[in-house]
Amino acid sequence: MTDHLVLFMPSGKRGRFPTDTPVLEAARQLGVHVESVCGGRGICGRCQVEVQEGVFAKHGITSSNDHITPFGGNEARYAEKRDLKPGRRLSCTAKVLGDLVIDIPQDTVVNAQVVRKESDGRVIERNPAIQMCYVEVEEPDMHKPLGDLDRMLAALEAQWGIPRPAIDAYLLPEIQKLLRQGDWKVTLAIHHDGEAERPQLIAVYPGLKNEAYGIACDIGSTTIAMHLSSLLSGRTLASAGASNPQIRFGEDLMSRVSYVMMNPDGREGMTRAVREAVNGLIDKVCAQGEIARSDILDSVFVGNPIMHHLFLGIDPTELGGAPFALAVSGAVSVKASEIDIVLNPGARTYMLPCIAGHVGADAAAATLTEGPHRQDEMMLLVDVGTNAEIVLGNRARTVAASSPTGPAFEGAEISCGQRAAPGAIERIRIDPETLEPRYRVIGIEPWSDEPGFEDAAKSVGVNGVCGSGIIEIVAEMYLAGIITEDGVINGDLTARSTRIIGNGRTFSYLLRDGEPKLSVSQTDVRAIQLAKAALYAGIKLLMDKLGIDHVDRIGLAGAFGSFIDPKYALVLGLVPDCDLEHVKAVGNAAGTGARMALLNRDHRREIEATVTHIEKIETALEPKFQEHFVNAMAFPNKVDAFPKLSEVVKLPERSVDTGAADGLEPGAARRRGGRRNRG
């Protein structure tokens, strides 16, 4: 008997196998994950593969459909009843006859799933914590008085090689009925997550159960986003979002912590609120995906440390003051029912680890998604919220910090600021000659200087400027020379434009005269300066830690990162100089990371290991924070050059001598750095 070379794509894993080895068996031996619910009986259709024909010189393989057993038997029977695309083979049935290149398609869908919305294009290799195992159980026999459950588990071991798992207690009274309902054929859902864990039997279905679902959820302080995925195909069936109802207890994180401290039932109320919202979203995604809640067997949640704690029912008070002690930083595994999340009674919940007291499981998830720790290039990952979570590093070393940017980037603390919603200005350009602005409003197609704008504005309204718009207007004011590099609105310009208006000692820029009147005051510019200086100073501390003076790539995560124009982020000096094409919005990287952890438990181990190696910097304790902060008050920066930005944007000349932080009260940086100590 000759051995044949079999190569699996896309993993590239390869090995030699004797004639007549089932392709599924070959994959298993190589550690290539091919789904199979029926355990090779040719009835679930999950184990589809395709033969790649041709000469693969690089691999020294000539692969051909002649090198695999002919289509037939179980495959033909399956294809009669179900949809099996031409060229597809069932790897449990097809056997190796010669050298082969085998492709594992990522689109194997055996049920007519409703797919309303893909969360993103990303294909995540699967190795879920839930395994569905169809078993055929011996009927009871007076001569062999093993219990029904025990015979079922013996079948699991014999047919799947899985040693006796632990049993969820709720199943004990159900087993006999289910076995008889399924005529001694049942599908077992086994949860196995981590080497140290014993496999756990969490659900039992009569007959063949050919589907299992999971949810991945990012609990943001403002918004909760959820995806529903098939654990067996990886497809996202539905996505939904909702406001975090905790907002009624406090807009930003620290006000929620204060609420807990001031109100005896505050923690409980906020925990209940967020869990109810999550349960409401589960209703939504189940309705969209047309599945039952009880078919959801796994769930992954991420969030910043305060959301993480409140969701788990943990009092976040300790996070409100130094030393910002997390109750738990490691990954958490519980039953979903233990935290009042209503799924299948056996469903599990996994929460990614937190990185530090203000760098949460959301930052860990974003790290997992973008993978600075997997690449050679030096990557900066920034998630801007009330606190900015910052991760910087590469394969060799990764560091992280949070910086207290405050809510200015979200439009709070800004006179004309508002949430991103219809009627909010999101894009702005200022003519450097006339100082006249043109802008675009959410919900209105034309720009403000295009026909039809004013008509539309009458119905939609122009009510304020959203976060990304505020970045743009301040950056454009700077590029147009309206504000100096130190952030002072130049009062001399009142002579040139009626849009520059004096208010006592300072000046403001009139963006739109109407109802309401929208303008940018000196105080607004200061608020943006304070926020961006805090962010940049945090980033600089991490760069100092790594001894680097530039970064190769920048990922801007979260809702803010998705809407901000990277160019303006650089012009204002939110982040260090970088090739513009390497500064990218990475969308809801936290949500994607949650989905990765849902679909592949190896990703859980990866981020758990990564987090233990990430070095954490507490910005408030670093002596150089002050200096970096003060330098970063200037646009783009007092001392750091932005040569790559200069190649694409003409920055104003740098003044040789300026009044530095005019209008900035002494001690602001220190207070800002210490604001988390409040309360």
Next chain:
Amino acid sequence: MTDHLVLFMPSGKRGRFPTDTPVLEAARQLGVHVESVCGGRGICGRCQVEVQEGVFAKHGITSSNDHITPFGGNEARYAEKRDLKPGRRLSCTAKVLGDLVIDIPQDTVVNAQVVRKESDGRVIERNPAIQMCYVEVEEPDMHKPLGDLDRMLAALEAQWGIPRPAIDAYLLPEIQKLLRQGDWKVTLAIHHDGEAERPQLIAVYPGLKNEAYGIACDIGSTTIAMHLSSLLSGRTLASAGASNPQIRFGEDLMSRVSYVMMNPDGREGMTRAVREAVNGLIDKVCAQGEIARSDILDSVFVGNPIMHHLFLGIDPTELGGAPFALAVSGAVSVKASEIDIVLNPGARTYMLPCIAGHVGADAAAATLTEGPHRQDEMMLLVDVGTNAEIVLGNRARTVAASSPTGPAFEGAEISCGQRAAPGAIERIRIDPETLEPRYRVIGIEPWSDEPGFEDAAKSVGVNGVCGSGIIEIVAEMYLAGIITEDGVINGDLTARSTRIIGNGRTFSYLLRDGEPKLSVSQTDVRAIQLAKAALYAGIKLLMDKLGIDHVDRIGLAGAFGSFIDPKYALVLGLVPDCDLEHVKAVGNAAGTGARMALLNRDHRREIEATVTHIEKIETALEPKFQEHFVNAMAFPNKVDAFPKLSEVVKLPERSVDTGAADGLEPGAARRRGGRRNRG
């Protein structure tokens, strides 16, 4: 540095250790279980040992108090505050200086425990599933942002060598408060049961928690018995019993199964009833032992298969008919809260495995206690209830069966029968010359022919005969010649005694003429014959299986076994011939087995392994059951000799030709063997 020989008693484990090895460390290295809660800090006092001085020629050791470091340091400090008996040493502090014989006392009690009642004299070597670990935790540090829980678990690993355990979800919100309450010193309760299990953190106490308790409970169909034990010293603090409230749903097991089948809420009602009774008993033992329920961290339950299933909330209907399928036969581990048993929220529950559909976890526990599988002699273990559970074997091989004896041995189906209670006749002697009886009544000190009896009888009453009394009276009637070896009451004796009274075709024996009139009828004798024949036939099938014609030891378990006089059990032929001194009541062997499993998880592994090796015989399926049954209708037996019994009791001459099973309807044996098929 020289190595010294250290021998630990009572285990006899020995090894060589260098000078200055702490005795506790030496014990650990040899796998000798010495308790220590404080991890060697000299504050818990649990690790007490005693040096045995002298020349131990057998072991080649001269042991002396000069061979251990002098008393002092932590020991002196401990002895100042607490009671430390003279000669006792703290093994964490005392170090090896020379050859030693070290005794691990089994009476180390560091708290003033109330001990109202010892369950029995048995000393059980401890290795509980719960380990109490005192740890000192680093305070939070902004430079090292590990969560409080994570630092606590790092301390556990560093100070106890226990890798990160899984966490009970209910603890997550409690950890920070407890750490601060205990000033960063806490005691962790770790549950670790079985190699495949990951250690689990189930409770956390601020500061040093120097006690932990467990309960062991035998759920009988009539009575529930519970012991409360210290997991750290092994002492039994309290014992309590209660009637099984399920009795109101049906006296015997099969009537309870019928109740479930006939009533939609029957299973639920019986589950609730038994769990409420168990919770009530927990109240009782806690009150007796003066401890809080929340200090109980572990629990072990045993019961026959139907009690086992109902307690776990499993419908027992399948046990009511062939093939008598158990829902689960293997050992079951759940959280106590999952089956509504109210202890510490993290407390665990373990149920011993069942052996077969009618040989339950109680028989497994009795097996664990008496240990036929640990000895060379052939041991027969019988627990008589409505079904007799029979285990027979030795180190080489063990077999088990149940036999449907019916309730006659408990006094039911007998005209004068009643439960063992004041007013019940429990001992009887019949004068073979006069045929006059004398008897003893529960609650009355003198025998019936002694002064003062009749006065006492007026107040207590003489109302019936309890189970053990019925055995005695039938056996005495046989020995006195009143009934033949075939169980026929000899009508010829009416001439000799007025106590022999005719009733149509058959006769009865008048035991007491009064209110009520107590007599033994032919039907009563037949009921005892049927019951004992079923029991004996079951035993014979097991002897056949092992190819043996006698047994070396007999253990009679349960309440019945405790009160029956072994001599009369042999005279009637309930069990095979045996040296009388080797036939013993073994008390509540099931309850003791539960306590062994509570105090030592090695015993759990032992019985789990043993049960998988026990061969089960389904008596109803064995062709020879009929034949054995019919032979066993005779006293003591039609074919089997009782030579050892004959040495101490003069048995009536065996008649050469008898009317065999006169009065026994044909087919009774078959119906009896198949009675479990009913319903």
